[in-house]
Amino acid sequence: MWVLYSLALTVVLVAGSPWWLFRMATSGKYREGLPERLGRVPRRLRAAPRAEPVVWVHAVSVGEVLAAGRMIAELGERLPGWRIVVSTTTRTGQRLARERFGEENVFYFPLDFAFAARAYLRALQPRMLVLLETEFWPRMLVECRRAGVPVVVVNARISDRSWPRYQRLRFLWRPLLSGLSLVLAQSELDVERLRALGAARAELGGNLKYDIRTAKPAAVTAALREHLPPGAKLLICGSTLEGEERMLLDAISSGALPTETVMVLAPRHPERFEAVAQLLSAQDIPWLRRSQWMEAPGPVPAGTIFLLDSIGELASLYALAAVAFVGGSLVSAGGHNPLEPAQFGVPVVMGPSCENFRGIVAKLWEHDAICVTRPEELRQTLARLLEDASFAQSLGARARQVFESEAGATARAADALTALVLKAQPAEAGA
Numbered sequence: 001m002w003v004l005y006s007l008a009l010t011v012v013l014v015a016g017s018p019w020w021l022f023r024m025a026t027s028g029k030y031r032e033g034l035p036e037r038l039g040r041v042p043r044r045l046r047a048a049p050r051a052e053p054v055v056w057v058h059a060v061s062v063g064e065v066l067a068a069g070r071m072i073a074e075l076g077e078r079l080p081g082w083r084i085v086v087s088t089t090t091r092t093g094q095r096l097a098r099e100r101f102g103e104e105n106v107f108y109f110p111l112d113f114a115f116a117a118r119a120y121l122r123a124l125q126p127r128m129l130v131l132l133e134t135e136f137w138p139r140m141l142v143e144c145r146r147a148g149v150p151v152v153v154v155n156a157r158i159s160d161r162s163w164p165r166y167q168r169l170r171f172l173w174r175p176l177l178s179g180l181s182l183v184l185a186q187s188e189l190d191v192e193r194l195r196a197l198g199a200a201r202a203e204l205g206g207n208l209k210y211d212i213r214t215a216k217p218a219a220v221t222a223a224l225r226e227h228l229p230p231g232a233k234l235l236i237c238g239s240t241l242e243g244e245e246r247m248l249l250d251a252i253s254s255g256a257l258p259t260e261t262v263m264v265l266a267p268r269h270p271e272r273f274e275a276v277a278q279l280l281s282a283q284d285i286p287w288l289r290r291s292q293w294m295e296a297p298g299p300v301p302a303g304t305i306f307l308l309d310s311i312g313e314l315a316s317l318y319a320l321a322a323v324a325f326v327g328g329s330l331v332s333a334g335g336h337n338p339l340e341p342a343q344f345g346v347p348v349v350m351g352p353s354c355e356n357f358r359g360i361v362a363k364l365w366e367h368d369a370i371c372v373t374r375p376e377e378l379r380q381t382l383a384r385l386l387e388d389a390s391f392a393q394s395l396g397a398r399a400r401q402v403f404e405s406e407a408g409a410t411a412r413a414a415d416a417l418t419a420l421v422l423k424a425q426p427a428e429a430g431a
Contacts, residue, residue, distance in 0.1 A: 032091050033108035039116030041123040044104045045085065052083045055421065056126040058109055059086060061093040063337055064132040066315070067155055067208040069100055074414035079421070085124060092270060092311055099312070110140075117143040128181075128421045132208075133157055141176045150181040150424050154413045155208045157186045158193040159334065160355045166197055174198030182420060184413055187359040205416075206409030207359060209339050218313035220290055223297045224306070225320055232302055233261050233322040233386050236346075238314050239268040239336035240327035244351075245276055247330055249283055251379040252305065258386050262300055264317065266308040268327060268336065273309040280305060314340070321346045323385045323392060329353045330375050335361070338370060342399035347385050347392045349373060363406065369398035 036042055055075060059068045065088060072084050086101050087109040088094045097106045110116035117140045129144055131153045144151050158166060166173060177183075177199040184205025185191045194202035228234065235257070237248050245265055252263050267276050280287040287305040290313075300306060308314060318324055324341035326348060328334060334356030338348045342364065349371045354361040364370035373381040385392045 036108040039119035054126045057130045061090040078418040112137045112139040152182045210406040211410040217316045236264040236321040237325040238266045260302045325349045345396040345400040347395040
């Protein structure tokens with residue numbers, strides 16, 4: 001069966017190669033790290049002493065890297081003398097991971113071929129592979145089982161959108177997921193779905209994202225705080241996707257929002273920064289571009305749109321917001337993390353597409369701590385929150401209470417992983 005899987009994957013890659021080559025040539029998005037993805041283990045990973053036991057953590061992109069950060073720190077405290085290496089799939093996740101965990105410990109996750117997976121398993125000889133959320137790569141799971149490497153999934157979830165696909169392929173997933181050593185799921189519904197797919201060791205672990213704490217403020221946060229006009233109301237629109245910026249621009253250009261509003265637009269993907277800049281240039285609205293403005297920061301007048309064309313600064317910038325809109329939710333993309341603004345007591349607005357954060361949004365909704373709005377109601381929802389300070393503050397306060405009350409999943413995960421890896425390995429590995 002796995003020969004057929006590998007053959008099918010090869011056919012897909014070959015058929016899609018013209019598109020991949022075009023993307024590599026035009027943006028470099030897929031060119032970076034290609035040798036690593038094909039199984040060429042970077043020299044920096046091989047430099048560590050062979051006797052040093054290794055835990056391999058895979059976090060696909062920025063959100064997972066942020067969620068894994070505190071868990072990795074706690075694992076380091078519980079496993080002194082161990083090395084924790086981190087793989088990512090996306091370029092933005094790779095850059096953040098290198099910044100957080102050191103370049104010598106970070107690499108691109110290999111493509112799901114036997115030769116690529118085996119190369120890393122031979123080089124690292126990990127005592128455990130920890131996957132975040134839904135990174136169930138069949139070939140990697142098979143090769144880990146053959147190599148005797150325990151695999152654990154933390155922050156596991158099965159989204160409403162992907163659940164029917166998993167059910168149709170249950171015959172494929174059952175033998176794979178049954179071999180997982182432990183699965184810590186975000187919610188009881190996720191536990192139920194994972195067990196139905198064959199993950200007998202699935203149990204409730206909670207959501208690591210409730211434990212994310214923003215690191216020190218980014219430089220742009222301090223600069224904006226200094227240069228905003230008195231009484232300015234900062235509307236931060238974070239992680240926006242194509243189509244959402246135009247809806248948000250319509251809201252501010254309509255005159256429905258207070259005149260003292262300053263809007264921050266933070267596109268989710270760096271490759272769209274230029275397209276959003278062109279969109280702003282076509283509008284009759286004053287705007288500033290972070291990359292240029294930070295060279296010589298100056299006043300940011302009311303009514304201005306501020307394009308955040310940078311990576312890793314949005315989370316700390318939410319601390320300045322009067323209102324936050326979380327993107328990926330007005331289009332059918334499943335939404336992004338509403339806890340990033342909620343931790344600061346900022347009222348959160350999302351569109352109806354929230355399934356990627358189903359449990360978190362449900363918890364916020366249950367406590368009347370989030371506004372979920374349809375595109376046609378966006379303008380009125382934002383206007384009400386920006387105009388009614390009492391309503392906005394109460395909504396934000398409830399969001400912060402939910403954020404603080406649900407913490408603890410990270411410590412539970414670190415305890416479970418430590419116990420499992422020490423139990424599975426010789427006593428001298430933890431010495």
